[in-house]
Amino acid sequence: MATMTEHTLRGLSALGFHRLAYTQWLPDGQPGATRTIVCCHGLTRNGRDFDVLAADLADSLGARVICPDVVGRGKSGTLANPDLYGYPQYLADMAALIARLDVESLDWVGTSMGGLIGMILAAQGDSPITRLVVNDVGPLVPKAALERIATYVGTSPTFHSVEEVQRYLSLVYAPFGDLTDAQWRHLADHGYWMRADGTLGLAYDTGIARAFQTQPITDVDLWPVWGMIRCPVLAIRGLQSDLLTAEIAQAMTERGPKATLYEVADAGHAPALMDPAQRAAVRDFLR
Template sequence: MSSFVDKSCQGLSATGFHRLAYREWGHGARTVICAHGLTRNGRDFDVLAAELADRLKVRVVCPDVVGRGRSGRLANPDLYGYPQYLSDMAVLLARLDVEQVDWVGTSMGGLIGMMLAAQPGSPIRRLVINDVGPFIPKQALERIGDYVGLDPFFADLAAVEAYLREQYAGFGALTDAQWRHMAETSSDAQPDGGYRLAYDPGIARIFQVSAVSDVDLWPLWPLIRQPVLVVRGAQSDLLLADTATRMTQEGPRASLYTVPDAGHAPALMAADQVAAVRDFLAHG
């Protein structure tokens, strides 16, 4: 397996600087950035990153978006949102000192990738969007709003794992070892014992201060010119089948890979999912 190193840089918000942590795998002339979902962190991509680094001989960078994992937390939770995330990713791109990157984004990370890819002069070369798209139904956001920002306490890692298995059943058919890995990388040991989830509950602020409604980003879609692969869980309530089909017919006319035994969002750990992403990024 390719080696990795944990690094960080500094992002800036209206309340000061904050740490942006990332794990860097492998070496190569090309760079792939893997961006995680709303309550997750960059360790979700350990399996995919090792495979891409080994097989494609590329550098793979997996950041923890601010407020998650090893990255810092914002003093003002109102600042958690896409303007801040995009700004931080621009800092990361500058730190990496590359002209082009490939982007793999799950859910929130996919939306960040879409927004970056749609910008004039975008550095994104190829884009993988995992179970998200230009339309997000209100019902899916309400479901997410029911758990995002919760701050449960767990007596041990087994309790963390049980919670994750229930909360993220849509990730698909993970092995026991993969669920355990997720529990270990999704939680922080507490000084007095026990565990809490490895994110700032303040990331839920947007769900608390504004009414939840459908999200319509279709005007963004035709601005994306890069080759796009969309991965969709067949039971997903966030990326609807009609939306995914339309993504293949309009704008960049994405390719579509459907994962039959997953909802929101495929974990990108199973061999077939990893191969779909790897083969797409191998072209061009």
């Protein structure tokens, strides 16, 4: 069985250093894994979303699997100025993480925001990314989907028990798919911060929503970035997704790196990658 350990490093913003947390999964606890896979989460989530997938990939592929908490989420630190939350900071932090890992090449699995980070990194010259999995996100992010996300990101509900967190997550993130109670509980167990007054809040800094509050919401067009990606790409799409539409997904198979498309029937935005069939699709692509 794969074993997990927790680690930190320091990222740097315009206002100083901040903590970046990540988990590392190794096959049978052995340090000699010959390849590295990074799994990067969505906007309001954290690296523990990937526990099931990471353990699977470590065991089946003999890989070291790294699951970071992007700054402002999970066990990572927060930024004093919420205006700094954005892709320039996230990319710089992931570059620092890759440097810490001390590898010449790696595979990247990214859900939503994590997929966009992976796309931008993969499009750079001399990128270390050799295979890219983008989970329910593409080079065109529709305005309507961003408007939906804006209705809940940055809110700060108060909970009095983990059970309340679980009920909330199972409603807001129902498009993740047909998760079991145990899987929802796993997301809840790692999805809250304890507040000073003893109540619970969601495990992210509400400041990550600043861009939704201060800038007009429009389509995000990254097709030029997509055209610069040279590595093989697997695009995963939830059939009910409003963020990765069927038209965008089809275009991804025809343009740029010409992705392989895998669709999940019982999910929207975004498949949780916990289901055995979903894990197998990722595993087979990375094999």
